[in-house]
Amino acid sequence: DWLFTTPLLLLDIGLLAGASNRDILTLVGLDAFMIVTGLGATLMKIPVARFAFWTISTIAMPVLLYYLVAVFGDAVSGSDPDTVSTFNALRNIILVTWLIYPVAWLVGTEGLNLINLYGETLLFMVLDITAKIGFG
Secondary structure (H helix, E strand, O other), X not given: OHHHHHHHHHXXXXXXXXXXXXXXXXXXXXXXXXXXXXXXXXXXXXXXXXHHHHHHHHHHHHHHHHHHHHHXXXXXXXXXXXXXXXHHHHHXXXXXXXXXXXXXXXXXXXXXXXXXXXXXXXXXXXXXXXXHHOOO
């Protein structure tokens, strides 16, 4: 579902910011790359390949988040104060929650197995509710 829901979140915040279609598509493309490589990390059977894909996905995330902050932040800067305030709140929800996802994967059963499946499932459930419903 992340390949469907997260691009919609980015589309929403991009439209709110008044970002160009090119900038929105660039961010959505980065997001899709991050998700697909993260999925690859989960599906790999060989540990080295699993962590290689996780690393690639995790490296894509700060690029995506920087783009969200810098490019979309620049696009919204000339907007009215209410729009800027709403943008900042939504951007911060994305920044905080999305930074936790790779850590959750790493400590979960597909990564280092530091927490059990129930703890991992609960963590991802809380993240998804916060990131998606909180954003909405």
